[in-house]
Amino acid sequence: MTEGRLVLAATPLGDVRDASPRLSEALATADVIAAEDTRRLRSLTTALDVSPVGRVVSFYEDVETARLPKLLESLRSGETVVLVTDAGMPSVSDPGFRLVAACVEAEVPVTCLPGPSAVTTALALSGLPCDRFCFEGFAPRKPGERAKWLGSLKDEPRTVVFFESPHRLASTLSDAAEVLGSDRRAAVCRELTKTYEEVKRGNLPELATWAADGVKGEITVVLAGAPPRSVSVADLVSEVSSRVAAGERLKSAAAEVAEATGVSKKELYDAVLASRK
Numbered sequence: 001m002t003e004g005r006l007v008l009a010a011t012p013l014g015d016v017r018d019a020s021p022r023l024s025e026a027l028a029t030a031d032v033i034a035a036e037d038t039r040r041l042r043s044l045t046t047a048l049d050v051s052p053v054g055r056v057v058s059f060y061e062d063v064e065t066a067r068l069p070k071l072l073e074s075l076r077s078g079e080t081v082v083l084v085t086d087a088g089m090p091s092v093s094d095p096g097f098r099l100v101a102a103c104v105e106a107e108v109p110v111t112c113l114p115g116p117s118a119v120t121t122a123l124a125l126s127g128l129p130c131d132r133f134c135f136e137g138f139a140p141r142k143p144g145e146r147a148k149w150l151g152s153l154k155d156e157p158r159t160v161v162f163f164e165s166p167h168r169l170a171s172t173l174s175d176a177a178e179v180l181g182s183d184r185r186a187a188v189c190r191e192l193t194k195t196y197e198e199v200k201r202g203n204l205p206e207l208a209t210w211a212a213d214g215v216k217g218e219i220t221v222v223l224a225g226a227p228p229r230s231v232s233v234a235d236l237v238s239e240v241s242s243r244v245a246a247g248e249r250l251k252s253a254a255a256e257v258a259e260a261t262g263v264s265k266k267e268l269y270d271a272v273l274a275s276r277k
Contacts, residue, residue, distance in 0.1 A: 004031075004075035006103050007082045008096060010089045010115025013218075014194030016047040022113050024048050031079035034059035034071060036086050036095055044084075059083065064095050068102050075108045087218075089117045093137045093163060118192055118220045119161050125199050126187035126222035128159050136162040139172050139221075146172060150179040153223070157260055160223040166190075169219055170211035176223070177204035185224040191217035228262025233271045236261060240272050 009026050012018040027033060027045055031054045035041040038058050045052060059067055075081055083090045083099060089112075090096035103110050123130050136153075139162050140146040153160055164172050169188070176184070182205050190198045196217065200210055236257055243253040254272060258265035 003109060004078045005080055005109040005111060006071075006075060006099065007080060007111055007113060008090045008100070009082050009084050009113040010117065011044060011084050011087055013087045013116045013118055013121065013192050014197075016044065018116050018193060019044075019048055020113065020115055023115065024050050026082045026113055027052055027084075029080070030054040030082040032057060032071070032074050032081040034067070034081055034083045034099070036060050036084065040086050041084060054080075054082075059095050059099075061095055064098050068099060071099060072102055072106055072108070075103065076106070087116070087118070089115070092117065092119060092135070116193070118163070118189075118218070121192050122187070122189035122199075122220035122222050123159065123161055125189055125192075126159070127201055128185065128187060128222055128224050130159065132157075132225075133159040133161060136160055138163045138165075139168070141168065143171075143175070146175055147179060150176055153226075154180060155226050155260060157225045157228070159225050162221050162223070164219045164221055166215045166217060166219055169215050169221075170208055172221075173204055173208035173211055177208055180204065180223075180226075184226075187222045188215075189220045189222065190215060192220065228260075231261050231263065233263050233267045236263060236268055237271050237275050240268060241275065244272075 007026055009023050011023065028050045030052065033041065033052055033054055033056045035056060036059060038056055041056065057067065071081055083096055085094035085096065088094065091100060100110055119135050123133055140149050182203060184204050185202065186204055186207055187199055187201045188207055188211065200207060240253050240257050244250050250272060251269065254269040255265050258268045
């Protein structure tokens with residue numbers, strides 16, 4: 001029996017010319033295309049002048065779990081299933097993760113056609129450090145949950161990327177300024193690769209004021225990491241000791257605390273050892 005495989009295919013964020021030749025080929029030859037929105041898929045294939053020969057099935061969040069058995073059956077029978085979402089890379093705040101996990105569990109091959117991603121595009125355009133970053137998906141909708149989430153980012157040293165609705169952007173930026181401080185810088189990236197692409201950079205209060213006038217389109221926010229805390233090595237000994245008491249290895253606990261606070265890893269490690277004598 002021919003072995004089937006799942007193909008995760010990145011699609012353009014806006015400009016169809018960003019589609020790769022491999023994407024066109026995959027859409028034209030797949031046995032099954034699982035699409036987050038079948039109407040958007042038709043628009044994409046029309047723009048690419050591609051005529052799919054395979055079956056097209058919807059694969060959006062509400063039906064994702066229900067579709068898994070049938071898609072796995074197709075894969076096991078030797079068919080190629082191509083998964084596409086509305087824009088960007090499947091599984092990244094879009095359907096796909098559950099199907100990939102099911103394929104891994106069933107030992108069905110999974111491959112990827114790399115391409116556009118709003119996360120890395122916004123990060124590159126932000127003007128903020130790109131060497132280390134984390135992706136937080138969509139910001140929480142409810143104010144209380146959002147405040148708690150922002151609080152968890154207060155000491156995050158890495159650049160943070162997240163998605164937000166244009167209708168909640170102003171309130172999220174305003175809350176971020178209150179929780180994270182008025183000096184924290186960010187970039188709001190709107191309508192990436194589309195006709196009205198815009199990148200607005202500044203500190204959080206400036207961006208909140210700008211967004212209060214109303215913003216349209218798909219939004220990706222890039223938030224600068226927290227500056228190192230101004231603390232002494234002696235102040236951090238108890239923090240490392242507490243983490244070690246909770247089960248962490250001294251070396252890794254000291255390294256993580258040192259990195260988050262900007263102190264010397266060796267000095268902190270030595271100080272913890274000295275405190276035990």
